[in-house]
Structure formats: C-alpha cells, structure tokens
Amino acid sequence: AQTVTQSQPEMSVQEAETVTLSCTYDTSESNYYLFWYKQPPSRQMILVIRQEAYKQQNATENRFSVNFQKAAKSFSLKISDSQLGDTAMYFCAFTNRDDKIIFGKGTRLHILP
C-alpha cells in the first residue's frame, strides 16, 4: 500500500527566510504524481506544485520548488522568501494509475513577522 509521511508536524520561520518541508512516500509503482497542497485558515485546498515521477527535473513555481529524489522516495518543498500569506497547513500527496490520492498528515507552517 502507498503511504505518505510528513515528519514535521509544525514549523515556524521568519518572514523572508527560506523553509523546507519534508515528505517521504512508499510505493512500488514506477510512474506516479506527487503534489504539495496548501490549506490556509479558510480551509480551501490549493495546489502549490506537482511533480511527475518520470521527469528528472525538479518542478518550480515562482517561490516554490521541490527536491525530488526518486530513489530515496523523498519529495521536499522549499519556500523561498517566505511571506505572511504562506502561513498554512501543507500536505504532501501521491497518486498513481489507480486514481487513489493519498495525503500525509500535514505540516503546519507559521511565517512570523
């Protein structure tokens, strides 16, 4: 069975700093997608970034980038120049061809002024 593990329940960083959120997963599949979702206090889930397992190049979306290590089954999210609006729960997620989407338990990120 696929699993997603986020080892950091909560983190705090100062505004403008860089922060990295960790995620590991377990699967025997060769092709799959990995995602980072953001859930702000409004509780609306927002896709931050996605990565296809077949692509070696790490995905980047503005201040958000990932470090995808397929052999290690690691998928960390780096937020550069953090902003107060980045304060949220962040969920790592996995899906493959069975369409089941599995989420980790989340990391609560606080950006401090």
Place this chain on the structure above:
Amino acid sequence: DGGITQSPKYLFRKEGQNVTLSCEQNLNHDAMYWYRQDPGQGLRLIYYSQIVNDFQKGDIAEGYSVSREKKESFPLTVTSAQKNPTAFYLCASSIASHSGRMNTEAFFGQGTRLTVV
C-alpha cells in the same frame, strides 16, 4: 464558473441519525473523492469513484456510504454506525486514468463541518 460545490457548509446531526453531505462538480471529471479531516490526522480517504455507478472504499469507509448515479454528483451519507462523525469533510474531483492521462490535480470543494449534538 467551473468548480466543485459542497453543501451545506455547516451541518448538525443528532446521535443516531443518518445525514447526507452533498458534492457536485461541473468540471466534467470522472473521478470524485471524499476525505475526512481531523486535527493531526491529515486527509483520510473515505470513498472514491473513478466512473459513474462504481466506487471503491478508502481507508476509513466504515460507517459511511456513497452513490455515484451521475457524473456530476457524489453524495456521502454518514450513518449512525459511524462512531465519531464530528469532523471536517472534503470532497474533490479529478480526471481519471482511464481517460488516458494521469491524474494531475485534484480540485476541492469548500468543505462541510459536521457536528454531532
């Protein structure tokens, strides 16, 4: 506007009663999902459906039931057999792999907060 709509936003249920949460999407997505969110537990999959008239149990299906009679709709019933139903429930939809493409993003509704009183 295309999107996914959950209703109601807040729901109160008396112990022993069944209650149905609504989820509708107009994104033409084949796949739909129900998740339960509790503090410290992340999103746990209750049921998902890849196509009309078919659905699969997720990790915590006990005490819940679903139907998928229409592509646009995936209602979730919380039955009296669910021991701890108070939670935040999220519905999502996405393309399904049988379309020939990988599932590249799930779109979420605003959620329903269910409280047992």
